[in-house]
Amino acid sequence: xxxTPDEDSYLLExxxxxxxxxxxxxxxxxxxxxxxxxxxxxGASSVLASDINKEAVENLKSQGINAIHSNLFKNIKxxxxxxxxxxxxxxxxxxxxxxxxxxxxxxxxxxxxxxxFLKQAKAHLNKNGTILLILSSLTPKNKxxxxxxxxxxxxxxxxxxxxxxxxxxxxxxx
Ligand SMILES: C[S@@+](CC[C@H](N)C(=O)[O-])C[C@H]1O[C@@H](n2cnc3c(N)ncnc32)[C@H](O)[C@@H]1O
Numbered sequence: 001x002x003x004t005p006d007e008d009s010y011l012l013e014x015x016x017x018x019x020x021x022x023x024x025x026x027x028x029x030x031x032x033x034x035x036x037x038x039x040x041x042x043g044a045s046s047v048l049a050s051d052i053n054k055e056a057v058e059n060l061k062s063q064g065i066n067a068i069h070s071n072l073f074k075n076i077k078x079x080x081x082x083x084x085x086x087x088x089x090x091x092x093x094x095x096x097x098x099x100x101x102x103x104x105x106x107x108x109x110x111x112x113x114x115x116x117f118l119k120q121a122k123a124h125l126n127k128n129g130t131i132l133l134i135l136s137s138l139t140p141k142n143k144x145x146x147x148x149x150x151x152x153x154x155x156x157x158x159x160x161x162x163x164x165x166x167x168x169x170x171x172x173x174x
Contacts, residue, residue, distance in 0.1 A: 002056045003031035003103040007163050008134050011170055012086045013038045015132050015158060020044040023081035024126070028117065030067065031103065033060045035084045040065075050076060053102065072113075073120040081126050086134040087113050110139045115147060118173075122151050131173040136166045148173065 020039040027036040030049035039047045049060050049067040060067035070076055091110035106113040153173050161168045
């Protein structure tokens with residue numbers, strides 16, 4: 001199953017368009033490729049899309065997008081100016097089927113994939129590089145903020161958007 005762009009995707013896309021001109025860009029968890037396409041049309045200097053879902057990667061390649069199959073940064077060697085990630089950020093819902101959970105569920109509490117991502121991401125950022133990350137009001141922050149402090153990274157919430165049962169946040173992390 002390839003994630004169909006939704007409110008979270010459009011919120012991230014808005015900032016990808018603003019930030020990626022002349023920048024090297026990584027679209028982590030690319031899915032349909034919405035962020036990679038936004039970076040290409042905004043004039044990014046290079047764009048790599050990556051996903052753990054092989055179907056998504058094949059689909060991206062068939063559209064001519066430079067794409068790689070990878071669990072977070074496992075198969076990624078380079079560094080980037082901008083890394084955008086709209087991660088699976090919801091707490092586990094036992095009713096949800098496995099395939100759909102892979103795109104929405106960030107582990108038992110919702111923060112596990114984000115924590116792993118942040119631990120690996122710093123080594124893949126160029127000097128003055130930026131991470132654009134989507135979080136939800138439903139994602140626990142009690143480990144994310146101390147981790148950013150430990151990594152000496154700062155964060156700023158660029159926008160907070162209410163949708164019917166949660167609010168979406170876009171974080172700029174440097
Ligand atoms: C919420 S979707 C976002 C898709 C797209 N970027 C967007 O904004 O619409 C999350 C994406 O992350 C991918 N993903 C989940 N776990 C991952 C991991 N460990 N490494 C890489 N991608 C992962 C999923 O396959 C899915 O495509």
